[in-house]
Amino acid sequence: MSLLVVGSVALDTVETPAGKAENVLGGSAVYFAAAAHRYAPVRIVGVVGEDFPEEHRRFLRSLDVDDTGLAVRPGQTFRWHGRYRGAMNEAETVRVDLNVFGKFEPVVPESFRDSRFVFLANGSPRLQMEVLEQVRKPALVAADTMNLWIETARQDLQELIRRVDVLCLNENEARMLTGEHLLARAARRLIGMGPRAAVIKKGEHGMTLASAEAICALPAYPVEEVADPTGAGDSFAGAMMGYLAREDRTDHAALLRAAAHGTAMASFTVGGFGPQHIAGLSLEQVEARVAELRAICTF
């Protein structure tokens, strides 16, 4: 089934205790595609500047990504410089240059409007809703968000949440958005806000999937060497949405299996810098890790 992602394409500089990567390919849509491409062909809507290296475009095409919706605008590509320390739970932003991404007005090409599975990567809820207006009859729409929008655009965010099927966010954001300390209560409140399901990402503690049917949870794969957490959440979403698109299912049980694929993928993502090393994984490698994850919590 067709799979659309709308999000950022960036040039990242990342510093972690394991090393530093400068001006490497990044962005939510890129990590999503690097994870999703092995499940279903990916369509990207995003924007880059005139400086966007041709090799990165070739890399995306090598994943069979349809980049018809990747606009080139006068100016520079979005740049993000982040740093992780200690537990590496959250990035500290050293510098952001939005550049052409600051004026991003997502236009979904006509050939993408029939997309059945749609992922709205983190962005302003207003922009995310503009994308929703442009797709016809998706089977499932998932949206990611972050603390910034909870703090500065709560009303728009609530309107967006009512209109999507799956809300993705991390545990602190889930608490912030609902005002509930206890995660099970936060999960219950989230699905009361409108979406069919909420996916709460908890880093090394795994994830919680809440729907009207059940509140489920999976542990993380126990990664012992983290090089760079950048893109973990977006590659989680990529594998999750890719799995759903491949299976053409949207029920709770499929969502949980999809989340297991997301969990497995994210465990690979944090093991290296940039999206290339996950893009090259075979489906067998990912499925083997899914099987390991299953063994980890089977009693």
Add this chain to the structure above:
Amino acid sequence: MSLLVVGSVALDTVETPAGKAENVLGGSAVYFAAAAHRYAPVRIVGVVGEDFPEEHRRFLRSLDVDDTGLAVRPGQTFRWHGRYRGAMNEAETVRVDLNVFGKFEPVVPESFRDSRFVFLANGSPRLQMEVLEQVRKPALVAADTMNLWIETARQDLQELIRRVDVLCLNENEARMLTGEHLLARAARRLIGMGPRAAVIKKGEHGMTLASAEAICALPAYPVEEVADPTGAGDSFAGAMMGYLAREDRTDHAALLRAAAHGTAMASFTVGGFGPQHIAGLSLEQVEARVAELRAICTF
């Protein structure tokens, strides 16, 4: 199989956002017994003062607990006053009166020295080792500890850890003891310190079980109403050790199933004040929750 616990017997006053309980029965050995009694007969070694209410002793006997090792000393019973706020992850101690527990010198009665399964509840590592000297050939010894001993008695604690089979502690303590931020690394380091397995308790994030065989993890049961977290860890240990004693097994797979029983039990414990409400649960109720827990992470 015979199951011995050495720990505190206390009179607790607990304040939480859900209410207040004053001078109720508490202590690690009591919560352990309230959880374990349905799996195997429990032997307690502990100490109380002359003020220890007869009704509490009757309560313990009603659980078929052998209280031969529960000494009565001149003076008052250990009293603890704690308060939980917000996320209720950690108790704030309002007041502690150690009373007779301050001079606790555990004596394991002759009739207990053949105990096959032994739980050393949180206490000074030196006292925990004194107990070890007094038991003959246990099949499995588990010990709980806390930040206080990591800070003030690290060397004793390391010696203890080398001598036990299973080390139980919470995630912050695991990080503190190993100096590792990443929990999977901390888990690996813990088993490198000598025990066959480490059980890392993560509250609403569930638990991690590490052994040379594997690093496994189970989510918590998604509790939406927490009345009082007191005793969650000790009742987890009670159900875990009770399960192992009942099955007379000590292998990794049995430990993981035992941890599932511990997780289920702890989810009941936090739902009310005091140990009585878990003592009254039927084995069927606990097993039904274990089955629910399995469904939560089966994909």
